[in-house]
Amino acid sequence: MNLKRVLFQVALALVTIGSAPSTLFAQPGAFGGGFGPPLQTVAPPKAFATSEEHYKFLLSQAKGGTKHTLTTVPRCDGLWVTAGNTHMNMFIDTGSFAGKVRPGVLTPEYEKAYRERWRQQTELGEVQYDRLTHCEPPGYPRWLLEPYSHEFVNLPGESYFINDFGPAIRRVYINQEHKNVFGTHSWYGDTIGFWNGSTLVTHTKFLLPADFTRWSPMTSNQFESVETWQLKTYPGGVERLEVQVTFYDRYAFTKPVSAVYAFRRAKDLEAAGHRVQHWECETSNNDVVTDKGGTTSRLPGEAGFKDPRGTTLFPELPGQSRDPIYNTSLPAKKEK
Amino acid sequence: MRTASRVLAVTVVASLLTATVALAHHSFAMFDKSVEKVATGTVVRWEFNVPHSWLRMNVKNPDGTETLWSFEGSAPTSLLQRGITGSTFEPGNVITVSYCPLKDGRPGGGLGWARLANGTFVNPADGGCNGSPQAIEKWKGWLKEGYTSSADALKGK
Numbered sequence: 001m002n003l004k005r006v007l008f009q010v011a012l013a014l015v016t017i018g019s020a021p022s023t024l025f026a027q028p029g030a031f032g033g034g035f036g037p038p039l040q041t042v043a044p045p046k047a048f049a050t051s052e053e054h055y056k057f058l059l060s061q062a063k064g065g066t067k068h069t070l071t072t073v074p075r076c077d078g079l080w081v082t083a084g085n086t087h088m089n090m091f092i093d094t095g096s097f098a099g100k101v102r103p104g105v106l107t108p109e110y111e112k113a114y115r116e117r118w119r120q121q122t123e124l125g126e127v128q129y130d131r132l133t134h135c136e137p138p139g140y141p142r143w144l145l146e147p148y149s150h151e152f153v154n155l156p157g158e159s160y161f162i163n164d165f166g167p168a169i170r171r172v173y174i175n176q177e178h179k180n181v182f183g184t185h186s187w188y189g190d191t192i193g194f195w196n197g198s199t200l201v202t203h204t205k206f207l208l209p210a211d212f213t214r215w216s217p218m219t220s221n222q223f224e225s226v227e228t229w230q231l232k233t234y235p236g237g238v239e240r241l242e243v244q245v246t247f248y249d250r251y252a253f254t255k256p257v258s259a260v261y262a263f264r265r266a267k268d269l270e271a272a273g274h275r276v277q278h279w280e281c282e283t284s285n286n287d288v289v290t291d292k293g294g295t296t297s298r299l300p301g302e303a304g305f306k307d308p309r310g311t312t313l314f315p316e317l318p319g320q321s322r323d324p325i326y327n328t329s330l331p332a333k334k335e336k
Numbered sequence: 337m338r339t340a341s342r343v344l345a346v347t348v349v350a351s352l353l354t355a356t357v358a359l360a361h362h363s364f365a366m367f368d369k370s371v372e373k374v375a376t377g378t379v380v381r382w383e384f385n386v387p388h389s390w391l392r393m394n395v396k397n398p399d400g401t402e403t404l405w406s407f408e409g410s411a412p413t414s415l416l417q418r419g420i421t422g423s424t425f426e427p428g429n430v431i432t433v434s435y436c437p438l439k440d441g442r443p444g445g446g447l448g449w450a451r452l453a454n455g456t457f458v459n460p461a462d463g464g465c466n467g468s469p470q471a472i473e474k475w476k477g478w479l480k481e482g483y484t485s486s487a488d489a490l491k492g493k
Contacts, residue, residue: 127365165386284387295362295365323381
């Protein structure tokens, strides 16, 4: 076999891989992987009973943390996109869609629920319905995995982690204690953090029940995490933000689990003129759950269809169209 | 050797650029991905929206009437990396698309590839259908033979 033929076959294989849906990949190729070396999960330095204990240990190791100023705080300017993660390795023996649920990682109730999700994924090819369909926020930890574009803004007293599904801004309160004056939990919870040199360590709690994604386990309202964020550079100009995370959930996990998520600097998107936008729930309003628990979409002209670019409540006023470029309209039945 | 290296390099870049983002805010179970069909029609609207784009297109029926079809594509973030913008499909454009139909038979589907009026093929697909360069190459052959359904094309082989 000559070299030309080998190279051709490699090229053909790469086309096949590249053109397949990313969900087919084993880690770390999925969700934008392939930039930089394979991701390796780093377990915590020792076992901790709670996330609080874990965070306080890291804070003490960092001797209270680095106090950055506006000129010294590490910066992550520009647009970023997801660059792989190892989250499936926590729950699936192969870490890919060809594997089986790892027994004993989840508590019996959560494992039972997850096995049904995994059955749908493996037997039907897809989990039939996603809670995000009716505009429910992704929440945390799903925030770490969702694609689309991101921005990371670091200030001495706060960091802002922005994903363009909306609204999904995580705020990290640097060198502060947790607060919960609302007396409730929320989709992204309350995140505090400290800098250890150029590494950002965070602690997140007060979260609503959510999930890792629709084909991964659900999480409870006791879900908490400790993250360490590091910016790394690799040959080929790859800038990768790597987030080592340990998840704690006394209802969902038999013991804490760890994974690494990554984001890469997306200069290609910047060159294409991309701007961070927000998800438009108006369009998602047309995606609905069926009576059999599946997913479908209402189409224009069908009862209940909501035109995402229709006129406002004041259609007679100039400039009220949401579609000023093309001024198109779709047929729709009037709702009674 | 040099040619082979170039083929490899171009292919690697192309495959990275066309990898689809199948993470979405909903499941793609509503589309029948075992069947790919082709439709030609006039663009009514291109909704270049996050989290999903939608292409609304009038397609002529055999009796001369028109039906408004809806095809769901990927998110702008992914599409921009494939050279597709909010102006790629403009109202009035006559284009051809491949799609995986809604399982319940309504006029809609997951968008695969699209052939623009100037003959250029683009890949606006998400997880609902296959719009990859490989699918485009396969369909170029089938289109030449007059097929508009993958089932018919495979039967005819």
